[in-house]
Amino acid sequence: MKTTTMIVSILLAGLLTNNMVLSKFLGICPFLGVSKKVNTAVSMSIAVTFVMIIATAVTYPIYYYLLQPKYEYLETVVFILVIAAIVQFIEIFLKKYIKPIYNALGIYLPLITTNCAVLGITMLNVTDFDITKYSFGKLYLFSLTNALSAGLGFMLAMVLFAGVRQRLETADIPEFMKGLPITLVAAALCSLSFLGFAGIGG
Amino acid sequence: MQILIPIIIVVVIGVLAGLLLAFASKFMSVKSDEKTEKIRECLPGANCGACGYSGCDGYAAAIASGEATPDKCAPGGSTTAAALSEILGIEIKNEKHIAFIACGGNSENTTTKFNYDGMKSCAAAAMSLGGPLDCEFGCLGFGDCVKACPFGAISLKDGRPQVDEDTCMACGLCVSTCPKGIIKLIPQNKAVRVNCSNCKRGAEVVKACKVSCIACKMCENNCPTGAIKVENNVAVVDPKLCNGCGNCKTVCKRGCII
CATH class of the missing domain: 3.30.70.20 (Alpha-Beta Plaits)
Structure with a gap:
């Protein structure tokens, strides 16, 4: 497959068919926890996208040059270690040099340090692309694109669901379904609707 | 020997990450306001957001800039408020308040205008001609405040509610419940x-x-x-x-x- 086609299909897959939250069920905690209002959902998703890209940028070279082909089993341990350190570092860095972004991301940044969606995307990058077929440069590009699209997919799911939840607030819901039960049912329906995208983008 | 290389890999990455963070915190540390720092240390650090700010850090900054009052931290309670007021050098009124039912009337002291035989509730009694007592401001003694108290600090004794001053948290629920409006929050001492x-x-x-x-x-x-x-x-x-x-x-x- 040509590089550009590959990138487009990665972007589409991350947004729709392989949506992080609604198809892979990663990052459910912020999906249910921070989706009460659209603006907090957007802030959270931006932070997640940001961390996903940085985490991929750091972990993929580590995987390519250090871990494969012999020590792939160290993936989880090393990735968690690296991601945690990197997120802490970014927090310190932003606080010192780019205060507005630090204020905007606020408490979300440390919250997603060990988020499963972030670890998930770094591990999926490793399995998604065949390292025997492409050069490191292309693999790196694909991985970063994959991280970006997964982050945007996360944002799409969060914003859609925040909208649904804001509607639910005013809906006439039976007493026993109020709160978490109806939220979970709504999440299931959202997930089902995303199943309809299966097959698009290859 | 097989196990040595993975161990080295993990240890080296760990040490590098540790060093990176150590240097970052040393050279990139932001000189934050000393007052903000001190205030932040007094806060519980739960980041619960009950104060209305993004977290304990945000609240500390708001207090330091004079934007917020130091009594908004719910988990910290009065101990945190006292510590904060010490830093800020201001006195905040965290004297213990209690609910006080301002009525000394009982069946001996107070006369009645009719025999009330309705629902055993102050609110219901107050609706029928203002209650059976001759005194329009008297405690009706059906214990609506007893039911309202979430701490169980009020009990009925000889048809009169008694406030247990140690258990009372001065939440004010009884104050708003009393149909006669005769419960007040006053300083205990x-x-x-x-x-x-x-x-x-x-x-x-x-x-x-x-x-x-x-x-x-x-x-x-x-x-x-x-x-x-x-x-x-x-x-x-x-x-x-x-x-x-x-x-x-x-x-x-x-x-x-x-």
Whole structure:
């Protein structure tokens, strides 16, 4: 497959068919926890996208040059270690040099340090692309694109669901379904609707 | 030997990450306001957001800049508020308050105008001609406040609600529940409390209840600090001025100051 086609299909897959939250069920905690209002959902998703890209940028070279082909089993341990350190570092860095972004991301940044969606995307990058077929440069590009699209997919799911939840607030819901039960049912329906995208983008 | 290389890999990455963070915190540390830092240390660090700010850091910054008052931290409670006020050098009123039911009436002291045989609830009784008591400001004694208290601090004793002052958290739920509006939040350690709420004129009040305030102004005239005043036909204590001398207690002929 040509590089550009590959990138487009990665972007589409991350947004729709392989949506992080609604198809892979990663990052459910912020999906249910921070989706009460659209603006907090957007802030959270931006932070997640940001961390996903940085985490991929750091972990993929580590995987390519250090871990494969012999020590792939160290993936989880090393990735968690690296991601945690990197997120802490970014927090310190932003606080010192780019205060507005630090204020905007606020408490979300440390919250997603060990988020499963972030670890998930770094591990999926490793399995998604065949390292025997492409050069490191292309693999790196694909991985970063994959991280970006997964982050945007996360944002799409969060914003859609925040909208649904804001509607639910005013809906006439039976007493026993109020709160978490109806939220979970709504999440299931959202997930089902995303199943309809299966097959698009290859 | 097989196991050595993976161990080295993990250890090296760990050490590198550690060093990176150590250097970052050393060279990139933001010189934050010392006051903010101190305030932040006093806060519980739960980042619960009960104060209305993004977290403990945000709240600390808001206090330091004078934007917020130091009494908004719910998990920290009064101990945090006290610590914060020390840093800020201001005094905040975290004197323990309690609910006080300002009525000394009971079946012996207070006369009734009819026999009430309806729902056993103050709210219901108050709706039928203002309740069975001759005193329109008297405690009806059905214990709506007892039910309202989430801490179980109020109990009925001989048809009169009693506030357990140690358990009372001064949440004010009983204050808003009482249909007569005779429960007040007052500082616990004040020696003098006016145990009547009747704001009708003396002549009417005398007939209704034996321990009622008739607005004779004896207390007002005998108070050395001017803390007790008759307002709207009932004596009112200003806790800021009261020194607890007890003069008003001794001069009150109606026994409604306790």
